[in-house]
Amino acid sequence: MSLLDPLIAKLGSIGHLSESDRNLLAALPITVRNVGANQPVVHQGDLPKSSILVISGILSRFQELTDGGRQLVSFHLTGEMPDLHTLYIRKMDHSLVALKDSVIGHVPHDAIHAAVSASSSLMALLWRATLIDAAIFRQWMTNNGRRGPAAGTAHLLCEIALRSKVAGGLYADGACDMPFNQQQLADALGISLVHANRTLKSLKERGIALIERGRLRVLDWEALQTAAGFDPTYLHLKADS
Amino acid sequence: MSLLDPLIAKLGSIGHLSESDRNLLAALPITVRNVGANQPVVHQGDLPKSSILVISGILSRFQELTDGGRQLVSFHLTGEMPDLHTLYIRKMDHSLVALKDSVIGHVPHDAIHAAVSASSSLMALLWRATLIDAAIFRQWMTNNGRRGPAAGTAHLLCEIALRSKVAGGLYADGACDMPFNQQQLADALGISLVHANRTLKSLKERGIALIERGRLRVLDWEALQTAAGFDPTYLHLKADS
DNA sequence: CGAAACGTTGAGCTAGTTCAATCCTGGTGG
């Protein structure tokens, strides 16, 4: 039982992990830290020397606009590394915040670099993780653009549900954590707070899905998927996809 | 003088390329092909066994929605590899099209994999290239979302101008290629064709920038940057950023 | 209990959409 287990599980869900890669990961040095809800973790402009691992809780990345507006660009569940990209892009062009009380670990870049040069299969898997990240960005782009608010919201809910399911244990009885307030949901979809509220209301009234006390409950998975135009291909969950 | 020179130049613009890495790149096998404007290059669902290099021209990636709408998610200038990510994510979750008559090369994955395992610095640079891609996605997400149509359009123009400038020779006398029609511009920004037209009109009337015969002409760089809230950090053009 | 944060609702307004016509440009065939 290691603090790195969530990472091992996550990487195992997107590709094959050999015994030796598993050991390499388990041996990574990690410094644990608690962060409270809405606490900043990394700032735009920072030059991190380590990458964050989400051990429990949920983090989110966001860009801040000159007019004070915010665009959330991603959220990160247990086992994910939100700023893994700082391995090869030193300067943060966005910020990282905890959406609920979370436990995170700092893993020094040096150690990851060493692990990556020791195993090309591990390198491939970590690279793949950042590529899946990018695939998710593409979908969010569409959520904010052509897909439109209604379908975009549904798409985001589909994604959260599925990613939680895959993360193992985070999805049960048709429900999973989704500790965003409606302002944050709006900031992820590029719509107004009021409109986010009304979109959720509509999903609830149609018996499709609802959010209560920070948890997403999916009532009709088929309908939600249809409303979203959701195709899970982009999450590349199978090693051969 | 090799067909791989554009790639070497591109990678050199985002990091340091050693002599031996340069040689590794120059030795990559490549099959050249001409594609006409609006011709598809790779389709959603494909499982490519090679990656594309843009030798000249401009390509674009896009997602197709169930209602027939399109979301452009990126465009790619000379020296870029639009589907480099298929190295570690086999299945295309979007399509690739040429926006103007272009010359492209196919570089087999096998050869790239071999080069990457031969040189960890080259691996780092290619990985970095995909990470910068992702950083651009984040900005486009904001273009489609919180930034709003006016600033988003300006931001896109800034990005095209700067990337063309860096690509070397593509930007001269305040102008560079930008062979999108207004429908494609609208599809990149998630707005209507009419609105895209009016946004461009406004930029022209204010003496900031204009598009004529497939070329972008920047009249007032300062004003364009201000209108966009443009901060070039995200392009990570310097090796230490 | 009371305060603070979050969620919900109504009403009026506006940015952006749709529809549809017209104009412009470059390319083609006679």
Place this chain on the structure above:
DNA sequence: CCACCAGGATTGAACTAGCTCAACGTTTCG
């Protein structure tokens, strides 16, 4: 050389999705 055509650009006008403003309800937690 010119008439014609197709794709793209531009414009006007009516409409509406989504926004802002502002109030009020609800939950959480000290």
